[in-house]
Amino acid sequence: MKDFQEDFPLHAFYGDIHSTYDRVNRIFTFGRDRSWRRRAARELLQNRPGRVLDLCTGTGDFVLELAHQSAHASNEVDLTGFDFSSDMLKEAQRKQSEPQNRKRLPQIRFIEGDAGEMPFEDDHFDSMGITFGIRNLVYENSNASKHLSEMKRVLRPGGQLVVLESSKPKSPLWRLFNDFYLRFILPYLGGLISGNLKAYQYLSRSSKNYYTIGEMGVLLEVAGFKMIRSRSLFLGSVMLLVLEKR
Numbered sequence: 001m002k003d004f005q006e007d008f009p010l011h012a013f014y015g016d017i018h019s020t021y022d023r024v025n026r027i028f029t030f031g032r033d034r035s036w037r038r039r040a041a042r043e044l045l046q047n048r049p050g051r052v053l054d055l056c057t058g059t060g061d062f063v064l065e066l067a068h069q070s071a072h073a074s075n076e077v078d079l080t081g082f083d084f085s086s087d088m089l090k091e092a093q094r095k096q097s098e099p100q101n102r103k104r105l106p107q108i109r110f111i112e113g114d115a116g117e118m119p120f121e122d123d124h125f126d127s128m129g130i131t132f133g134i135r136n137l138v139y140e141n142s143n144a145s146k147h148l149s150e151m152k153r154v155l156r157p158g159g160q161l162v163v164l165e166s167s168k169p170k171s172p173l174w175r176l177f178n179d180f181y182l183r184f185i186l187p188y189l190g191g192l193i194s195g196n197l198k199a200y201q202y203l204s205r206s207s208k209n210y211y212t213i214g215e216m217g218v219l220l221e222v223a224g225f226k227m228i229r230s231r232s233l234f235l236g237s238v239m240l241l242v243l244e245k246r
């Protein structure tokens, strides 16, 4: 398998774009990304988990949403955001210390490390979320199976995995528009705003060639998770999957 990281490590890529990442996200998704994360957070908190991992937390939008939604939960929620980019994590910590996030929110522990070797015990988490991160872990990545087996290892049996990710739409017409957008608009606009064309060329290419919701389901089932429910969002350009560890 061609490993994208050989000529352009993802780690360096996120170090380069961390300060513009959120802004570009908002523009590219027409502001919809926040509502998708809200929905994923509701799914994840439904079973009242105690220990929660936000894998590939990036600038922390998802784990902060989890903190907001669980602020009034009857049970105590222990939140961890995990990522290998210290620059992205710094951005997450900066947001955590903003006045609206400081007050009355559950504490979030941010930990730097690689998803292929996580510093957690087996079966440690009750639930795990990964928003727009699993593509990085499995697409053109020779460590894909290592990442998937670590995800399974740190989640307790029966624990839930919530995945939010871009996907290949089923409708041919929407796929055409989606592909056009990913090929001719996203890389150049993202490159312009972030100053890193190569990074956004990777993002576009990996989104365009990525899985359909069904293919993603199969990949995760083979890795040891059982599908509970799935939803297509934004006419199928985004997928939301809820699975549990077998």
Ligand SMILES: C[S@@+](CC[C@H](N)C(=O)[O-])C[C@H]1O[C@@H](n2cnc3c(N)ncnc32)[C@H](O)[C@@H]1O
Residues within 6 Å of the ligand: 010, 011, 014, 055, 056, 057, 058, 059, 060, 061, 062, 082, 083, 084, 085, 088, 113, 114, 115, 116, 130, 131, 132, 133, 136, 137
């Ligand atoms: C597209 S961002 C998603 C960030 C965030 N979850 C969101 O919803 O916006 C992907 C994140 O995955 C992280 N990442 C990629 N590969 C990783 C790995 N092997 N281990 C840990 N983090 C990784 C990157 O540093 C980046 O912050």
